[in-house]
Amino acid sequence: MPVIPDTMENLKKCICGGCPTHNQCMKDRMEGLFCARGKTDCEFTKKGCICGSCPIASEYRLDKSYYCEIGAA
């Protein structure tokens, strides 16, 4: 499994902010790029996952979902 670099370049590609699961707590804490930075500290309800639509997932051939829950790839 590749390690996703926590870089500004990848942060610009990150789509977590548009995800239906990305809740207000995550937004307030400016959380995202979970596949690189690890799982969220917020409580959340699964409302769908768009990790599969992410350019980072394609670039690094990630095949899992809910990185906000499972942590870094």
Place this chain on the structure above:
Amino acid sequence: MEESWQIREGFKVEKIVSGLSLPVNIAFVPNPKSEKDAPFFYVTELYGSVKVITNEFKVFTFADNLLNYEPDYSMPGTGESGVIGIAVHENGDVFVSLIYKEDNLFKNKVLKFKSKDGLKAETAETIIDNIPSINAAHQIQALTIYEDKLYVNIGDGMVNPEVAQDDNDLRGKILRMNLDGSIPDDNPFPNSYVYAKGFRNPFGATWRKSDNHLYISDNGPAVDDRIAKVLPGENYGWPMSMRTNSIFVWWYTQAPTAIDFAGLQFGPEYEDHLFIALFGYAYVEGRGVKGKKIVEMVIDEHDNVVYLNDFLRYVGKGPASVCGLAFGPDGLYFTDLHGEVGFKRGEKSGGNIWRIARIK
């Protein structure tokens, strides 16, 4: 030729309608009248409207304010949902698929609009609703009409993909219903709308005249987008597999959206060829590495794909991509969803409709 699009030699692409807002799917009037101001085709706009385009390409608002929630522009994500599917019956009735919010939950429904002149909806009737949905992709999608039955593509809702295998849940299915929303007596399963099951996000649908079957596009997860021929009562495998009963799979996902088979618009050598919009990422400026093209696919009588090639691709600098497409009497029409402008800095989408015609 417009510089934003690169088209196969022997064809031209021209902009015929501009100034739309997130135009999604196109549906032609089956038997258009000859008057200049008569409806020619309809187009859904994602965030709540249906526009009608007349024979002389004038644009009228057929229906608007269809969403009962405030949409956002998060693409990919919560901004991908809204008003998507559309089909027009021979009698002029217009069917539209969309989501709505009730008790803080998103749900799917289909509306049937009636209009005397076809330019402005006079009544709207809900023919099916209360189907759980999501404010993201995987909502209710394409609508088609075949022999006075309405066929409805519905995504799995994203949160619990296993519903696509649940015969008592309408998500992840192709539904078949009468035009008033009732269940036909001859559906594959008694007292059930379900025509086929096991789909993930089946955005596109069209009927093939040469075999009288429904074909759909379906969007896979990180891998495996597909084209499938839909047979009544069949299971198409999701969430176990996106390959079950598929006739073609893109391992590297391309986000197939609308599909349509050619008639004689491009000449007899193109008749019965399938044209597929590959959207790519939900919002990417420039050419991108995925999608942003139309491909031509030839499927033989044994459901083998015997030819696949690029037909048109985006070469501009904006966020435009190919979303809806449909053959009209004089060519292939498509929408570019975001248009060249996109929605950065609060700007509205500058979505357009383009026509591809043969020139030699």
